[in-house]
Amino acid sequence: MTLKVVVVGAGVVGAACAFHAASAGMDVTVIDRGPVGAGTTSRGEGNVLLSDKEPGPELDLARLSRTLWDEAGEELGPESFELESKGGLVVASTTEGLAALREFAARQEAAGVRVEPADRVQDIEPHLAPGLPGGIHYPEDAQVQPVLAAVALLRAAVRRGARFHTGEVAGAVTGGDGRITGIRTTAGEVLPADAVVNAAGTWGGEVGRRLGAPIEVLPRRGFVLVTEPLPPMVRHKVYSADYVANVASSDAGLETSCVVEGTHGGTILIGASRERVGFDATMNTAVVARLAAQACRLFPFLRGVQLIRTYRGFRPYCPDHLPVIGPDPRVPGVVHACGHEGAGIGLAPATGALVTAHLLGRPWRGADPAAHTGLLPDRFLTIGGAPE
Numbered sequence: 001m002t003l004k005v006v007v008v009g010a011g012v013v014g015a016a017c018a019f020h021a022a023s024a025g026m027d028v029t030v031i032d033r034g035p036v037g038a039g040t041t042s043r044g045e046g047n048v049l050l051s052d053k054e055p056g057p058e059l060d061l062a063r064l065s066r067t068l069w070d071e072a073g074e075e076l077g078p079e080s081f082e083l084e085s086k087g088g089l090v091v092a093s094t095t096e097g098l099a100a101l102r103e104f105a106a107r108q109e110a111a112g113v114r115v116e117p118a119d120r121v122q123d124i125e126p127h128l129a130p131g132l133p134g135g136i137h138y139p140e141d142a143q144v145q146p147v148l149a150a151v152a153l154l155r156a157a158v159r160r161g162a163r164f165h166t167g168e169v170a171g172a173v174t175g176g177d178g179r180i181t182g183i184r185t186t187a188g189e190v191l192p193a194d195a196v197v198n199a200a201g202t203w204g205g206e207v208g209r210r211l212g213a214p215i216e217v218l219p220r221r222g223f224v225l226v227t228e229p230l231p232p233m234v235r236h237k238v239y240s241a242d243y244v245a246n247v248a249s250s251d252a253g254l255e256t257s258c259v260v261e262g263t264h265g266g267t268i269l270i271g272a273s274r275e276r277v278g279f280d281a282t283m284n285t286a287v288v289a290r291l292a293a294q295a296c297r298l299f300p301f302l303r304g305v306q307l308i309r310t311y312r313g314f315r316p317y318c319p320d321h322l323p324v325i326g327p328d329p330r331v332p333g334v335v336h337a338c339g340h341e342g343a344g345i346g347l348a349p350a351t352g353a354l355v356t357a358h359l360l361g362r363p364w365r366g367a368d369p370a371a372h373t374g375l376l377p378d379r380f381l382t383i384g385g386a387p388e
Contacts (some may be wrong), residue, residue: 002027003359006183006193006361008169008207009338011041012146012345014199014315016352017155021197024162024356024364029191030154031183033077033168040201040344043313044146045224045261048346051088052088054104055111057344058322061350063112064267064366066140068349069364081149082264083292087139088237091121091132099111105136114140122273127233127301141237143261148227148343153348156210162304165191170332172196172211180333183211193361202279202316204324204338207335211212213328215377217339219314221280223287224275225295228306229333233299237261239272240298254287258294258295260302268305269293272342274315281312294304317341318380325354326376335359336377 001207003026007014010032022028032038048069048250054061105115113173116137122128124137154164173182173190182192198215199208205217239259253276262268273287288310296302318339328334337355340347353367354375363369 004192004194005029005193005197005359006031006191007197008032008183008199008235009039009199010036010154010164011039011199011201011359012037012149012150012153012348013201013337013340014197015150015157016348017197017199017355018162018351018352019153020356020365021359022157022162024360026349026359028157028162028287029165029193030157030162031165031167031169031185033166036164037147038156040313040316041146041150042205043224043311044150044342045221045259045271046082046144046146046345047342048142048144049237049343050108050181051090051136052341053108055107057372058347059108059111060353061347061372061375062343065347065350067140068353068365069142069144071096072153072296080152082145083142084144084264085142086236086261087323088138088239088355089118089124090133090138090239090241091128091135091265092241093132095133097241098135101136107202124349125235125238127299128238129267129298129300135241138218139264143237144345145264146270149345149348169207172334174212176332178284178332180224180331180366183347188257193333195335197335197337197355199337203345204316204336206332208328208336211334212380213219213331213334213336213377215326215336215339215380217316217326218276218318219279219343220274220317221277221312221314222342223284223310223312224309225270225288225291226311227268227270227302228308230268231259231266232262233261233301234262234268238298251266256287256289256290256294258298260295267308268302279314283310283312306317315341316344320379323351324377324380325351325372326358328377329381
């Protein structure tokens with residue numbers, strides 16, 4: 001019997017789940033209240049990073065995802081979602097910071113990441129500010145255009161028989177044994193399902209609640225600045241060493257750390273900020289000014305460059321800064337795939353493969369559920385099954 005799967009969310013993670021589930025022969029329906037990639041995905045920079053991840057569950061998933069992005073490029077055409085293996089450069093501003101960065105890189109290298117010491121960072125990025133003591137080059141880091149990536153993956157899923165449905169989930173339909181038999185939309189429709197994948201990004205906590213399987217996914221607001229188009233000036237993804245610490249921080253207050261990278265269109269993206277303000281989307285010009293100043297210190301030429309726009313969005317994060325991927329023990333048939341924070345675009349293909357492996361009950365495309373138990377939702381549940 002063909003497994004019927006409803007994927008909630010048409011961002012890049014939901015599209016990747018649909019792509020892999022449809023590739024495995026499942027009957028897939030993707031539901032979203034808006035267009036493909038219009039939520040958190042559209043507010044991302046397109047990072048596909050190994051460089052910012054501590055050895056552990058997230059780095060393991062990121063390494064698999066890096067391989068699967070290349071495979072998706074071979075199958076769908078890298079130009080279809082602007083896949084660029086540009087590499088990353090992490091720079092230190094002090095000798096003490098460089099020592100800590102080298103120690104961090106050594107742990108990553110022991111976990112299988114390719115790292116290359118960069119004593120003269122200007123040899124890699126000629127327009128960097130003089131006087132920087134050094135950094136680490138990560139040749140495996142890459143970039144995609146997030147919305148194009150979601151569209152390409154979902155389009156490929158549709159070619160394999162998947163369907164896209166516009167609507168919003170109101171609740172779960174369950175059988176007498178409590179197992180999922182479908183979802184009910186706010187319009188009163190019922191979509192039959194043997195399994196429901198919660199890939200709703202920042203709204204994953206609310207969707208989980210509506211399905212009877214609440215999880216703690218919280219929003220973290222971030223801003224990104226976009227410059228006027230320029231000739232190629234920044235060759236890699238370049239960021240300051242404190243970016244890694246800010247990614248892992250749980251502080252509620254504003255944190256900024258400089259991230260600069262070019263795009264296919266010639267614009268330069270500048271980030272990144274993080275703050276816990278709920279779903280408050282208010283523009284904050286002080287954050288924009290702070291990010292711009294940090295970028296100009298790293299790349300002095302930016303002082304003469306025009307900003308053309310800023311955008312902001314919400315990163316969906318969990319309290320331990322790891323995504324939630326796997327079946328929920330409280331409602332058989334619910335599988336979570338959310339809470340990726342700022343790494344959702346990079347981790348999407350491996351998340352889709354891991355969700356598919358959970359649905360199949362066996363490894364799929366290099367993803368083995370037994371190897372990723374640290375991402376299961378069980379870690380947030382008490383023995384009685386209620387959220388902690």
